[in-house]
Amino acid sequence: MEKENGMYIKLKIIFACFLFISVQACNKQDKMSRNENTKFSYSVTVSAPEDYPVEVHEGWLMDDQKKFICSMPKAGTEGGGWEYDGSKAGQGGSRIPYHLNLTYVAYAEKKFYTVDADLPVDKILEEFKKGFDVQGRKKVDGENPVVHDTYDTFTVGAAPGGVIVIWLSGNHNRVEICRLQAKEVFVDRNDFYDNAHERTQEGFFDKMFEIQLPDAAQEEIKEKGIPFGLWDNYRQRFKYRFVLQPYDDKDVILTNDIRFYNGEQRFYLRPNELAKGEYHLAAIPFSTYPMFTKYNTEILFDDKEMLSVFKELQSKHPNKPMDIIIIPTFMYTDFKLSVKCEDEIIPLTKYKVKGVWGG
Structure with a gap:
């Protein structure tokens, strides 16, 4: 009887060890699989509607471990259009961003804004995985076949009123991820601009308004104001x-x-x-x-x-x-x-x- 009990205990130990090793192997495989499916290389850009230029002061993206991914690109004034990505300035990553922090100046409004918010990671990952079809570059039988691809640019759009919209884009495809709300914040012009010419804060904003906005846009704003809410209507x-x-x-x-x-x-x-x-x-x-x-x-x-x-x-x-x-x-x-x-x-x-x- 003692031998049978001893044998039973040994079998239980062996089975437990086998089960533990199997679970660890599965977890490792599952983790590897998840890692393979959650890394997508992308550049980071900032954009703004035409005639409503913005410029990055500081900011960054972080992952789910609150680890730094990259800075927000400081590529000068951005205002090429709501439908287009901003300038690429060497910032980007491959880990899914979980958090956005961005402080920027809106020259048309003469204000600084900041947004500090979590991102909808499930939506971002879903869209990266879904991707889109695009015409391939390599010809087959004299034609460029349709191939599957995914997004390669993470764009933060900043519109008047602190409207922030996030998109993923790549090769004639662009999808909205979310809409966030920035709030007005004070940033000393000397901390933002190295050559403020000893102007007051108001003087800095007034001068940059004249420099950064086309004459027609300046007149439009002076006569009719800024069309707040327009980009949410869009x-x-x-x-x-x-x-x-x-x-x-x-x-x-x-x-x-x-x-x-x-x-x-x-x-x-x-x-x-x-x-x-x-x-x-x-x-x-x-x-x-x-x-x-x-x-x-x-x-x-x-x-x-x-x-x-x-x-x-x-x-x-x-x-x-x-x-x-x-x-x-x-x-x-x-x-x-x-x-x-x-x-x-x-x-x-x-x-x-x-x-x-x-x-």
Whole structure:
């Protein structure tokens, strides 16, 4: 009996050791797997709407262990547009950022702002993993096949009123991650600017307002003020699609590169994807670059017109999807656009056709 008990105890010990080793191996494998799936290299940029320039004072990104990833790029004044990434200045990382700290000056408002906030890491990781399809650089049988890729830029956009929007972008694709709120903060101009010329704080702001803003923007702000809230309006989403109505029924949209006023961008590469005619929930379009069978064009939209038309149609036809109809003239010398919802059509008048190519 004692031998049997001893043998039983030995077997239990051996089994426990085996179980412990197995669990450790699984944990190690799982950890390796997680590490492989949570490292995505990216650059960090800061951007701002056109005519509302900002400049970084200081800031950084941290990971889940509160370890420093990188500084926010100090690349001078940024204000190239809400739809574009700012200048790359050698800052970036590969660990998923969990926390953002950024202090910057908004020259149009004559204020410093700061934002110190956690980031939606699950959303960031999800979008990195999801990625997008893009045309490959290596040709196969004379063509560039569609390949899968992911984002390579982490952009922090700063709009008037302390509006902060985070995007991931890369190769004709850009997705919004979150919206944060910065608050006004005092930063001595001598701590920010090395050559303040002994100006007062107010004198510094007044001079930089004149230097950094175009004359037309200065006059617009002096006369009408800053349109606070506009960039949150841009984030409103509607369900719509682009529809081609050609005079030749054989023509189709092969690809479509669309930028949106909320800063996002989507490149629809596959004709069969577009042929499905699916509606997508998106902000109002900033531009569309459709490629047809023989021709391609670029069309810019007016933000006020698109918001007005979309909201009018949605008030009359709640929750119904809309079509942006593109009608080419003969030989594609021009295009007529309108928005349709159910049986109602509103012509667009303020868009601009930048050009028509091909033939």
